[in-house]
Amino acid sequence: MAERVKLHPVTPHQKRIFELVDLLRDNSVFLLPTDSQYALACDYQNKKGIERIRKIRNLDQKDHLTVMCHSLQHVSTFATLNDRNFKLIRRLIPGPFTFILPATREVPRLLVHPKKRTVGIRVPDYPICLNLIQTLNRPLLAITAKLEGNEYADPSSGDREMFLSRFDHLVDVIIDNQQPLPDTESTIVDLTGEVPELVREGPGMRKLQEAVALEGEQLLIPSEV
Numbered sequence: 001m002a003e004r005v006k007l008h009p010v011t012p013h014q015k016r017i018f019e020l021v022d023l024l025r026d027n028s029v030f031l032l033p034t035d036s037q038y039a040l041a042c043d044y045q046n047k048k049g050i051e052r053i054r055k056i057r058n059l060d061q062k063d064h065l066t067v068m069c070h071s072l073q074h075v076s077t078f079a080t081l082n083d084r085n086f087k088l089i090r091r092l093i094p095g096p097f098t099f100i101l102p103a104t105r106e107v108p109r110l111l112v113h114p115k116k117r118t119v120g121i122r123v124p125d126y127p128i129c130l131n132l133i134q135t136l137n138r139p140l141l142a143i144t145a146k147l148e149g150n151e152y153a154d155p156s157s158g159d160r161e162m163f164l165s166r167f168d169h170l171v172d173v174i175i176d177n178q179q180p181l182p183d184t185e186s187t188i189v190d191l192t193g194e195v196p197e198l199v200r201e202g203p204g205m206r207k208l209q210e211a212v213a214l215e216g217e218q219l220l221i222p223s224e225v
Contacts, residue, residue: 002031002167002174009033009177012128020173021135028172029053031145031164033179034068035126036096036186036203037155038163039142040171041068050110050141056170058148065111066098066120068140070133078107078139079121084215085191091211094125096203100190111141118192128175144185156183195220 007016024030029049030041040056042049044067053065069075072090079101081089089099103112103119112119122142124130133140145167147153152162160181164174187202196212197220212219 001169002171004164004174004176006176006178007128009179010127012131014131017131017135020132020175023173024132024136024140029170030173030175031167031171032128032132032142032173032175033126033177034096034129034142034186035094035124036144036184037182038145039066039068040145040167041140041142043136044108044111044139044141046141047108047110050108053141053143056147057143059143064100064113064118064120066122066142067107067111068122068124068129068133068142070123070130070139072123074133074139075121075123078104079119080104084217088191088196088211088215088217091214092204092208093123094130095123095207096125096184096186097208098122098186098188100188100192100199102192116192120188122186128177155181157181158183189219193220197222 024043027046027049029052032039032041040053067078099121100118101121103117107119147166150166152159153166155163157163158181163181167174184202187204187208188199190197190199195217209219
């Protein structure tokens with residue numbers, strides 16, 4: 001049974017943050033709130049935790065997992081940024097955006113797309129996440145928390161208690177922000193090509209389009225998105 005920890009979404013108690021970081025360092029897997037939906041998360045160096053998360057989500061090695069950072073400087077350690085991408089990301093973080101970027105050697109092989117050598121990067125606009133990352137002093141690995149084929153096991157169900165309970169025997173710690181469940185996943189933008197390409201539409205679309213325009217770019221939106 002997972003340990004349930006209640007935290008204020010804006011001003012999480014720092015003592016509890018320290019205790020949670022100790023659990024992350026001890027290879028725990030978390031269910032935690034973000035600025036979009038709840039996520040499964042662990043220390044990005046926790047290889048067993050990464051494999052547990054892939055198993056929970058039924059993912060293979062071609063599915064991107066996200067490296068959750070606390071700042072643009074932090075991002076540049078784990079992703080290769082050209083001038084265009086640097087300027088665009090600077091306009092958008094922190095926020096509900098995931099960027100697909102070329103991975104640096106600092107990223108564990110388990111987190112890198114095996115063929116494209118890319119990685120998903122996020123800087124969430126959410127105090128709980130940012131405090132955990134800053135206190136841990138390294139990124140979290142994160143991906144949207146949901147269970148295929150399980151009733152109430154998707155954040156869009158809207159039933160917070162039923163949703164959280166679905167993960168009681170799958171994770172070690174559940175952080176409960178006591179807020180309504182968000183029903184949208186982060187916006188995903190692929191920045192590995194000649195122009196920014198929308199992979200998944202989510203919150204912050206107006207901000208994204210404005211940022212792209214300010215950089216003199218045009219957002220590519222495939223017809224299937």
